[in-house]
Amino acid sequence: xxxxxxxxxxxxxxxxxxxxxxxxxxxxxxxxxxxxxxxxxxxxxxxxxxxxxxxxxxxxxxxxxxxxxxxxxxxxxxxxxxxxxxxxxxxxxxxxxxxxxxxxxxxxxxxxxxxxxxxxxxxxxxxxxxxxxxxxx
Numbered sequence: 001x002x003x004x005x006x007x008x009x010x011x012x013x014x015x016x017x018x019x020x021x022x023x024x025x026x027x028x029x030x031x032x033x034x035x036x037x038x039x040x041x042x043x044x045x046x047x048x049x050x051x052x053x054x055x056x057x058x059x060x061x062x063x064x065x066x067x068x069x070x071x072x073x074x075x076x077x078x079x080x081x082x083x084x085x086x087x088x089x090x091x092x093x094x095x096x097x098x099x100x101x102x103x104x105x106x107x108x109x110x111x112x113x114x115x116x117x118x119x120x121x122x123x124x125x126x127x128x129x130x131x132x133x134x135x136x137x
Contacts, residue, residue, distance in 0.1 A: 006110075011050070012120075014113045018054035018106055019121035025103050026085050028058060037082045037134065041065040041074070042089025042105045051087060051105060056132065059123025060085075063134040071095060081134050 006014075026038065038060045042048045055062045063081050065074055071093050078086065078097050086095065089105040096102075 004110075010110075010114060011053070013118055014050050014108055014110075015053040015057060016118040016121050017113050017116075018050055018108070019057040020118060021106050022051075022054055022087070022103065023058060023121065025101070026058065026060065028060070034082075036060045036084055037063055039063045039065055039078055039081075039083040039086040039100075041067065041086060041092050041095070043067060043091070045089070047105055047108055048089065050108060054121070057121045057123065061132060061134060063136075066136070067092065077136060081136075 026036065028036065038055055040048070040051060040055070040062060042051070052062060052064075063077075063083055065077060069077065074093070074095050075097055077083075078095065078100060083097075083100055085101050085103055086097075087103045087105050088094070094102075
């Protein structure tokens with residue numbers, strides 16, 4: 001097993017890199033009255049963790065779907081939580097729900113990310129009362 005480490009500056013830079021990539025695919029101005037809900041369906045990985053952090057930076061609501069749910073359960077949860085975008089990791093069941101845009105989970109190339117400093121991405125809503133995540137138990 002191989003281990004590696006990263007400083008907070010490197011993690012933050014990678015999250016800024018991902019946030020910029022996802023911002024090109026998510027219409028952040030689509031609905032000013034209602035928050036944008038982005039579903040995340042992927043196995044645990046560094047990309048999964050950094051994607052969560054990048055979505056926090058974008059100010060969207062994150063709904064983490066369990067990969068153990070059935071396809072029918074996932075479809076129901078996506079509809080009932082108002083997911084507009086679904087970020088899907090490699091090897092996950094394709095889920096087609098009307099009105100939901102599918103986005104591929106971005107991979108991280110640490111050599112590329114560490115070779116450039118990416119500008120910080122900040123949400124316009126910095127309130128601590130801003131809804132950030134939806135949890136399903």
